[in-house]
Amino acid sequence: MPELPEVEVIKLSLQRKIIGLTIKKIQILSPKSFIGNPNLAQGQKVLKIERKAKLLLINLDKNLLLFHLKMTGQLILEDGKRFIGGHPTEDMMGKMPNNHTRVIFSFSDGSHLYFNDQRRFGWVKIIDNGKLTIDNLGPEPLEKEFTWEILKNNLLKHKSMPVKVAIMDQKVVSGVGNIYSNEACFNAGIDPRTKISNLSDLQFKRLHLGVLKSLKDGIAHGGSTRAHFRDPEGHRGYFLDYAYVYGRDKHPCKVCGTIIKKISLGGRGTYFCPQCQK
DNA sequence: GTACTTGTTGAACG
DNA sequence: TCGTTCAACAAGTA
Numbered sequence: 001m002p003e004l005p006e007v008e009v010i011k012l013s014l015q016r017k018i019i020g021l022t023i024k025k026i027q028i029l030s031p032k033s034f035i036g037n038p039n040l041a042q043g044q045k046v047l048k049i050e051r052k053a054k055l056l057l058i059n060l061d062k063n064l065l066l067f068h069l070k071m072t073g074q075l076i077l078e079d080g081k082r083f084i085g086g087h088p089t090e091d092m093m094g095k096m097p098n099n100h101t102r103v104i105f106s107f108s109d110g111s112h113l114y115f116n117d118q119r120r121f122g123w124v125k126i127i128d129n130g131k132l133t134i135d136n137l138g139p140e141p142l143e144k145e146f147t148w149e150i151l152k153n154n155l156l157k158h159k160s161m162p163v164k165v166a167i168m169d170q171k172v173v174s175g176v177g178n179i180y181s182n183e184a185c186f187n188a189g190i191d192p193r194t195k196i197s198n199l200s201d202l203q204f205k206r207l208h209l210g211v212l213k214s215l216k217d218g219i220a221h222g223g224s225t226r227a228h229f230r231d232p233e234g235h236r237g238y239f240l241d242y243a244y245v246y247g248r249d250k251h252p253c254k255v256c257g258t259i260i261k262k263i264s265l266g267g268r269g270t271y272f273c274p275q276c277q278k
Numbered sequence: 279g280t281a282c283t284t285g286t287t288g289a290a291c292g
Numbered sequence: 293t294c295g296t297t298c299a300a301c302a303a304g305t306a
Contacts, residue, residue, distance in 0.1 A: 032302090054285080071284040072304085119303045121284070136286095158295080170286085177285065267298070269283075 002069040004054055004141070004175035005218030010075055011051045014058075014113075017077055018046050022108040023060070033102035033117060036126035041065065041105075053137055053174035064132055066125040067115070073122030074100075079111035137174040141215055146173060148208035155196050155204070163199065163207065164192030165266035176211060178268045182246045183214035191277045192270050193263075217242060245271040 002010070022045050026038035044060035051057065056075070058065040067075065078096050096114045097104060103124055105113040115124055138154055139146040151173060158166040166172060167181045176184065185192045187210030190203055199207070221242045244254055249262030249271055258275035 068285085070286090071302090119284085121286095121302060161296080168285090178283095266296095 002054070002073060003177050003179055003218065004051075005215055005221075007051050007054050007056055007069065007175075008142075008219055011049055011056060014056075014075070014077065015049050017079065018058075018107065018111070018113065019049065021046050021111070023105060024108050025104075025106040027104040027106070028102070029097065029104070030102040030117075030120060032120060033115065033122065034124050034126075038103075038126065040126055052140070053170060054177070057132070059129070062129055064127050064129055066127065066132070068122050069117070070119075070121035070123075072100075072118040074114075074116040076114040076116060077111060078114065079109075136171060138169075138171045139173055141173050141175060141211055146208075146212075148205045151208045151211070152199075152201070152204040155199070155207075159195070159197040161196055162193045162265050163190060163196060164270055165268075166196055167207070167211070168266070168268075173211060176215075179243065179246045180211070180214045180218065182271050183217075183244060184210040185272060186210070186244045186277060187213045189277055192265060192272050245273060247271065 022043060023041045024043075026034075026041055028034045028038055040063050041060060044062060046058060046060060048059040049057065050059070054068065056067040056069075058067070067073070069075070076096060096112065098116070100116040100118045101114050102117050102120065102122075103115040105115075107113070115122075139150055154169075154172040155163070155166050158169065158172070164181050164185050167176055167184060168178065182192070184207065188203065188206040190199070190207060190210075194203075245260050248260045251260055252258065253260055253273040253276060256273065256275045258273050260271055260273055263270050263272075
């Protein structure tokens with residue numbers, strides 16, 4: 001599923017492709033997937049594309065289009081020959097729209113942007129410019145505002161929580177979900193069950209670097225995944241190929257060979273290496 | 279039929 | 293009010 005790195009990769013692709021184009025028409029195939037009045041966007045130009053946490057923002061003249069891909073959302077741009085998207089599956093190679101297409105954006109130059117979402121968890125929203133209020137998001141991990149001291153400070157609001165759960169709080173650091181919080185704990189060499197109050201400064205520093213490494217790895221691999229999305233073999237394993245622990249229970253640790261364990265923390269699957277993470 | 283998966287929201291707890 | 297846990301959400305897989 002798309003997490004922060006995938007959304008970042010999609011943002012970079014779209015920036016190269018649709019800035020300056022005018023929206024001709026928005027077709028809604030699944031009413032639940034679109035919030036607001038799609039007619040508002042008609043005739044407006046794409047000015048700017050941003051990402052906040054896992055949200056993708058497309059700035060128009062007067063309005064703002066917000067996308068959340070959740071688990072299975074894809075954004076696919078078809079400009080005659082190429083597709084650009086996220087969460088690659090075989091059906092991306094077929095014709096658009098397909099039976100998972102929820103919303104179609106048509107541009108003035110004849111290209112189309114397809115919002116596909118197999119499980120319909122994701123959504124598109126249209127709001128007035130300047131009406132976006134994000135008051136429940138912590139620092140962007142890829143900006144320089146994200147320091148280990150800030151991370152420590154924010155985590156200390158959850159003294160009794162296991163570190164793996166606390167780091168998924170969007171107010172602590174925005175955009176880190178289950179996969180990357182598992183990977184970040186591994187990178188930091190910290191047992192995901194460790195309570196925040198028991199972490200040393202050294203561990204906070206390692207955690208900070210661990211979060212960054214997991215996200216940067218993700219962006220690097222998200223990019224390479226995208227380049228290979230035409231390979232039908234690639235669609236299922238694209239996260240697990242590079243993950244150290246996520247989804248690898250009962251498999252040997254890539255570093256020390258110890259069998260990866262899976263437990264449940266905060267109601268989510270939690271994976272760790274009992275040897276590397278103390 | 280059951281258990282489990284995703285991020286976010288909101289309810290309900292002490 | 294705050295920290296925390298948990299159910300709900302849609303729809304699929306094993």
